[in-house]
Amino acid sequence: MSMLITGSIALDTVKTQLEEHADLLGGSASYGAIAGSFFTDVHLVGIVGEDFPQRYLDLYRKHRVNLDGLQVVPGKTFRWHGEYEWDMNERRTLSVALNVFEHFEPQLPASYRRLPYVFLANIAPQLQLHVLAQMERAKFIVADTMDLWIETAREPLLELLRQVDCLVLNESEARQFTKETSLIKAGRKILQWGPRYAVVKKGEHGCLLFGADFFFSAPAYPLEDIHDPTGAGDCFAGALTGYLASRDRVDHDTLRKAVIYGSAVASFNVEAFSLGRLQTLTRQDIEHRYQLFKLMSHFEIG
């Protein structure tokens, strides 16, 4: 089965304590789409300006991403400029220019409306809702969000939660959103707000998947060096949704596997700037790393 993805498409400038790169392909939808493309056909809904480089359109196409839902409009592409501390968990946004994103109204081509698997990557919840309103027969909807929307768009976000199957967010966002210090309490509270599942991403500590009478704790891949953490969460959720679409089932076993595939793709993505690592990645590489996840977390019955 195929998946739809919507979210931001950006030109990023990313600075770490060791390197700085400008005009990188970025945005939640770019990471999510390429990550998902290792598992299924991806259909992109988004917006870019006339300055958007041809090479990035080619990169999407190389990954068989359907661009019928991509609007190319007069003006400039959304730009993000961020900096990481030595501790790669600490990120500062230096500047944001919404540009064409400011007046974005997602319009779904007719061919997109019945896509069964949906990843609403991080954008304003109002836009995520706007996309959902145009979908007709979605089987499973995954949504991501961020601290900004938790703070400034809580009501639309809560409305979104009533319409999606799985919310993905990181540890600090889960605490901020629920006002719980315990991640276990936070995860369970999110379920009360609507979605059947919630995933709390913990970076170097792996992630937690919550469902009714269901809990799964996934490890993180032991990376010694992280070159650029940007987009890791988007890759995680994009690969997770893509894997579910490829299997066309959402039972507990498949969800557990989807979380591991998501973690595996995210672990590759941080090994290079922007989408550099994913451009040379193969499905075989992913399968190999999946096996390593199994090896490093498996133990026998006592």
Next chain:
Amino acid sequence: MSMLITGSIALDTVKTQLEEHADLLGGSASYGAIAGSFFTDVHLVGIVGEDFPQRYLDLYRKHRVNLDGLQVVPGKTFRWHGEYEWDMNERRTLSVALNVFEHFEPQLPASYRRLPYVFLANIAPQLQLHVLAQMERAKFIVADTMDLWIETAREPLLELLRQVDCLVLNESEARQFTKETSLIKAGRKILQWGPRYAVVKKGEHGCLLFGADFFFSAPAYPLEDIHDPTGAGDCFAGALTGYLASRDRVDHDTLRKAVIYGSAVASFNVEAFSLGRLQTLTRQDIEHRYQLFKLMSHFEIG
């Protein structure tokens, strides 16, 4: 096989934001000994004052802890007074009275010297070395430590590392000790200092086991409420060592199981103040929780 344990024995006053209790049985060796006793015979090396309550001696005996190595001397038992913030990961020591501990010279009864499994629970590394010097045929030695010794007794601690098989320490101690922000780098650096294995405990995020060409990531049990985190790490390492002793083997499979048994016992211990929960705990309870650890972290090959 049997195990020897040495470490502190204390009378604790523990304050959380909800409760305060005084004159609790505490100390690293108390927690480690009771935790280990669910798996094997435990032989305790330690010191208490004449004020040490009979009921706590009875508690050790109820768990078949051999007390031939326990010195009862004139003076007062070591006392610790600590307070937890709302976030139970944050602890402040309000006061410490070393009392009889100040002049403690561990003396091993002859019957203790050939015990094969050893847990050097948290005390000054000089004392841990002093105990080791009296051991004759130890098969596997686990050592714990704390921030204070990393700061004030680095050289004896590094000497200890050359003599033990496994160092157990928590996340912040691992970073402090190795000056690495990455826990993966920290774990591998500790191995270069001597021990064959290192365990980095991450509290609510589980723990990591490092060996040469060996890595195991264990989840934490999803507890909604933690009543008293005191002694969780001591219980973890005590149960880990006790399980290895009971199996009398230290291959990778057994080590992985030992880490899960350690995590299971530690997860019970934080459910009540002091050793309250462990006093009613059964081996069957532990086995049941072990199965839950399996359920919550198991996934199939992709």
